[in-house]
Amino acid sequence: MSAVATTSKFKENAHDALTDARLQGALVHARNFTVRRAAAAERLPEFEALRDNARAVKDHTLAHLDLYLEAYERKVVESGGQVHYAQDAEEARRIIIELCRSLGAKSVTKGKSMVSEEIGLNQALEAAGIEAVETDLGEYIIQLRGEAPSHIIAPAIHVTKQDVEQDFRKAHRDLPATRDLSEPEQLLAEARSVLRARFLAADVGVTGANFLVAETGTSIIVTNEGNGDLTQILPKAHIVIASIEKIVPTLEDAAQLLRVLARSATGQDASVYTTLSTGPRRPGDPDGPSAYHVVILDNGRSSMLGGEFEDMLRCIRCGACMNHCPVYQAIGGHAYGWVYPGPMGAVLTPSLIGVAEGGQLPNASSFCGRCEEVCPVRIPLPKMMRHWREREFERHLSPAPFRYGLGLWAFFARRPTLYRFATDLAARAMHLAGRGKGRFSWAPLAGGWTQYRDLAAPEKTTFQSQWRAKSGAVK
Amino acid sequence: MAGEKRGGEVSAREAIFANVRRSLGVTGAEEPRRFESEARLAKAPPGVVPKRGQGGAEARIATFKAEAERAAATLAEVAALAEVPGEVARFLRENNAPATLRMGTDQRLATMPWSVTPLDILHGPSDGHDLNAVSVAFAAIAETGTVALVSGADNPTTLNFLPDNQIVVVLRSDVVADYESVFVRLRETYGKGGAPRTVNFITGPSRSADIEQTLLLGAHGPRRLHIVIAG
Ligand code: SF4
Numbered sequence: 001m002s003a004v005a006t007t008s009k010f011k012e013n014a015h016d017a018l019t020d021a022r023l024q025g026a027l028v029h030a031r032n033f034t035v036r037r038a039a040a041a042e043r044l045p046e047f048e049a050l051r052d053n054a055r056a057v058k059d060h061t062l063a064h065l066d067l068y069l070e071a072y073e074r075k076v077v078e079s080g081g082q083v084h085y086a087q088d089a090e091e092a093r094r095i096i097i098e099l100c101r102s103l104g105a106k107s108v109t110k111g112k113s114m115v116s117e118e119i120g121l122n123q124a125l126e127a128a129g130i131e132a133v134e135t136d137l138g139e140y141i142i143q144l145r146g147e148a149p150s151h152i153i154a155p156a157i158h159v160t161k162q163d164v165e166q167d168f169r170k171a172h173r174d175l176p177a178t179r180d181l182s183e184p185e186q187l188l189a190e191a192r193s194v195l196r197a198r199f200l201a202a203d204v205g206v207t208g209a210n211f212l213v214a215e216t217g218t219s220i221i222v223t224n225e226g227n228g229d230l231t232q233i234l235p236k237a238h239i240v241i242a243s244i245e246k247i248v249p250t251l252e253d254a255a256q257l258l259r260v261l262a263r264s265a266t267g268q269d270a271s272v273y274t275t276l277s278t279g280p281r282r283p284g285d286p287d288g289p290s291a292y293h294v295v296i297l298d299n300g301r302s303s304m305l306g307g308e309f310e311d312m313l314r315c316i317r318c319g320a321c322m323n324h325c326p327v328y329q330a331i332g333g334h335a336y337g338w339v340y341p342g343p344m345g346a347v348l349t350p351s352l353i354g355v356a357e358g359g360q361l362p363n364a365s366s367f368c369g370r371c372e373e374v375c376p377v378r379i380p381l382p383k384m385m386r387h388w389r390e391r392e393f394e395r396h397l398s399p400a401p402f403r404y405g406l407g408l409w410a411f412f413a414r415r416p417t418l419y420r421f422a423t424d425l426a427a428r429a430m431h432l433a434g435r436g437k438g439r440f441s442w443a444p445l446a447g448g449w450t451q452y453r454d455l456a457a458p459e460k461t462t463f464q465s466q467w468r469a470k471s472g473a474v475k
Numbered sequence: 476m477a478g479e480k481r482g483g484e485v486s487a488r489e490a491i492f493a494n495v496r497r498s499l500g501v502t503g504a505e506e507p508r509r510f511e512s513e514a515r516l517a518k519a520p521p522g523v524v525p526k527r528g529q530g531g532a533e534a535r536i537a538t539f540k541a542e543a544e545r546a547a548a549t550l551a552e553v554a555a556l557a558e559v560p561g562e563v564a565r566f567l568r569e570n571n572a573p574a575t576l577r578m579g580t581d582q583r584l585a586t587m588p589w590s591v592t593p594l595d596i597l598h599g600p601s602d603g604h605d606l607n608a609v610s611v612a613f614a615a616i617a618e619t620g621t622v623a624l625v626s627g628a629d630n631p632t633t634l635n636f637l638p639d640n641q642i643v644v645v646l647r648s649d650v651v652a653d654y655e656s657v658f659v660r661l662r663e664t665y666g667k668g669g670a671p672r673t674v675n676f677i678t679g680p681s682r683s684a685d686i687e688q689t690l691l692l693g694a695h696g697p698r699r700l701h702i703v704i705a706g
Pocket residue numbers: 264314315316317318319320321322343344371374375376377378379
């Protein structure tokens with residue numbers, strides 16, 4: 001079993017998120033990402049060509065995944081490291097706990113890793129009597145709060161600085177109660193000094209990997225804080241947990257993906273620390289871990305190869321799709337109910353935990369297409385959400401109003417003339433209903449949405465009829 | 476193989492490979508696939524490389540400086556390696572840092588005239604209590620203003636992360652255009668398919684924006700990155 005999901009309650013979760021004023025205040029900050037990504041893309045003339053090639057690198061790798069995995073494994077062993085395979089979350093947790101026990105580990109520091117969230121590693125370590133300390137500032141904050149990340153690159157984006165102050169006062173009881181923690185600078189300084197001690201005391205460091213390079217047997221992590229590096233160089237052992245699709249053939253291929261990753265994620269040309277790790281400490285090295293283990297996780301991914309969701313395995317976890325998603329912007333990440341939120345989560349979650357649990361997520365879309373426009377590896381996210389919807393529809397798992405609405409749409413979609421007539425009519429009616437404000441707060445079959453959000457009122461005519469009028473083509 | 480001691484892991488490995496191959500509709504023995512993947516590993520084609528970092532030595536250095544500054548690093552240029560200690564002492568003094576400096580046993584650092592400065596020099600890896608450290612870069616990348624450092628007997632990796640003030644010496648002849656040029660140099664030094672334990676690509680000082688997306692320098696790593704271009 002993986003991390004616990006509340007995905008089947010997506011509708012209730014979303015409702016709660018929309019009425020949570022504190023959350024709505026915090027989510028405002030998520031919008032900075034879109035501006036920064038656009039500026040970074042603008043600054044690099046080769047950005048679109050890099051996206052095309054990033055997609056090609058991933059497609060090539062997936063088509064030869066068995067061979068590159070073999071090559072990668074050979075190189076890790078050659079450089080003195082060990083490779084372990086886990087078919088599912090349970091197996092991955094067991095391997096990591098056994099490794100920690102064999103090393104006599106009492107304390108484990110962790111770099112930020114979505115795969116470790118996916119397998120619920122922290123809870124398992126704690127249950128085994130091993131202390132797990134998240135070291136990425138955002139991950140540390142949510143660990144103190146007992147929460148899951150709400151964003152794949154900004155895990156605490158739903159938290160305000162007042163929340164962090166309260167959490168730190170509760171957790172760091174040995175520090176003077178009178179200290180000033182009103183500003184982010186002071187909060188960061190406190191986290192830095194508290195965590196510095198934890199880094200130095202840890203027995204094992206666990207990191208994820210952005211890429212695993214077959215050519216050299218290297219794992220690559222990308223951070224801005226430097227926490228992933230302190231996690232892996234100070235303890236006696238470094239354990240990497242990564243899923244099978246993180247493999248890339250060569251260092252050059254990794255560079256292609258790195259160039260689109262940071263720009264799509266935070267709008268930086270390069271993250272501060274891009275670290276290549278190959279095996280354990282070498283003879284004569286004055287520091288670094290004495291043991292190096294890689295745990296390679298499948299957890300449902302190998303079954304996605306060759307099928308209609310294979311494209312999703314190109315994902316490099318940049319977060320751009322959620323940053324640009326109007327649904328994510330409105331409800332945040334927790335409403336999605338499992339590890340991966342936003343459009344990428346809506347596609348990946350049903351693949352990994354099953355359509356019965358995750359099948360509502362692909363409805364969390366307005367099909368505006370922004371996610372696909374910004375995805376650095378050009379994953380057709382809306383199309384894949386539609387695939388899931390169709391499957392879910394076939395299985396009759398959808399709530400009745402949704403089935404009814406989609407059925408009606410399908411009826412009209414097969415009859416274009418009738419569809420144009422009906423939507424023209426509806427647009428006129430809705431334009432009237434929203435007159436004066438340009439938006440209206442009620443729409444048929446959309447109660448769950450418009451109860452908390454005003455829907456933009458459409459123009460008097462539909463896009464199709466405007467297009468026909470402007471292009472002069474009547475079809 | 477690592478897991479062969481554990482019966483369960485071997486079967487996990489086999490099951491994963493079998494499922495990957497079943498999904499892809501292959502056996503793993505097909506010659507054209509093997510040929511294609513082995514050729515890619517052997518040739519490492521470069522893909523799309525941005526123009527930004529390209530150019531002659533002076534152009535590369537100018538781009539490197541501009542990009543490193545964008546990433547909030549500070550820079551200085553000195554004419555000769557012998558002038559590095561004076562510049563390092565000036566930088567530490569101006570930032571009110573204590574007059575101590577840790578370094579590895581890198582020959583190029585060892586031959587610099589540190590005794591002309593008031594700095595107390597310490598050697599070896601950091602235990603987390605050093606405020607200042609200096610290292611020599613393996614290369615510097617113009618494209619993104621990035622320094623590349625490699626671990627080894629002379630170069631402790633801890634110096635790149637534990638001190639507050641990280642100082643990196645870059646030789647003028649080591650400023651390359653792009654990441655691909657560093658990979659070429661790595662292969663020259665460590666052999667094709669080889670690599671040091673750690674390569675650190677570092678672009679500016681440590682930072683975090685995890686609290687309300689407010690960007691702050693000096694998260695877990697150095698608060699300052701000072702680059703001295705020399706030679
Ligand atoms: S689906 Fe695309 S945009 Fe979304 S996280 Fe993955 S790579 Fe980024």
